[in-house]
Amino acid sequence: MTQVRKAIIPVAGFGTRLLPISKAIPKEMVPVVDRPLIQHVVEEALAAGINEIILVTRAGKSAIEDHFDAHFELEHSLASKGKSALLETLSAISPKKLKVTSVRQPNAKGLGHAIFCAAHLLDKDEPFAVILPDVLVKPQVGSTACDLGSMVERWVANDASQIMVEAVPREEVYRYGIVDCDEPAAGESATMRGVVEKPTPEEAPSRLSVIGRYVLPYRIMELLSDQPPGAGNEIQLTDAIDRLMQEGKTVQAFRMHGRTFDCGHIEGWLKANTTLAREAGYDI
Secondary structure (H helix, E strand, O other): OEEEEEEEEEOOOOOHOOOOOOOOOOOHHEOOOEEEHHHHHHHHHHOOOOOEEEEOOOOOHHHHHHOOOOOOHHHHHHHHOOOOOHHHHHHHHOOOEEEEEEEEEEOOOHHHHHOOOOOOHHHOOOOOOOOOEEEEEEOOOOOOOHHHHHHHHHHHHOOOOOEEEEEEHHHHHHEEEEEEOOOOOOOEEEEEEEEOOOOOOOOOOOOOEEEEEEEEEHHHHHHOOOOOOOOOOOOHHHHHHHHHHHHHOOOEEEEEEOOEOOOOOOHHHHHHHHHHHHHHOOOH
């Protein structure tokens, strides 16, 4: 199987759940402890062996691209003052192996449409990852395991698409996309039979919710090219994944071993800052 080298990160959303914080700055630039949210997810991709990032963006989001660009004046000023530690911090934002490309999503037509905007930046038959930046995925305390990296390994070993899931309380399944599969152990994968969007607790086929990490084949792009609008009159990635399964392709649910922090809303963002700051040794 072809190694996964590229990750598509959709960043064109308005971030309405983080208002008023996100009124004048992209939600992806909101800080989580000592770095913006987008840097956390790019570091996750690098840890998984993925070094090419494709940002699907829009007008008013240039701060995200600027964050990963060089800043000669600032670097020169720090160097002239002998502030080597800060220079190293800046260098770590965009290591030499990292390649960042951006493409515009002209109209908000759903996640599937956002992903398809990057189709021309993939080689024919090239697999890719999708990372939704609202959710941070962090290892358990004391672990350095990378769940996205494990998904990439399972893509190679199993010749199967991977969708990250985590168990949620039965009474909360109505908030998520819930996969239909035999429940795998943490760090393992199970073949999916389908996915149900926001079911009632009585209708839910499991408690395993999709949490915004995917490893997918290029075929998904071909399916998205003619995917009709679905829920919300938007082009849905889950609809294309469902068509992929109907073609007989194996799609597996990978049950994460780490922890998630939903930074797309205020409560989750505050929890991420509080928890991760304490773990980093900050006295708060």
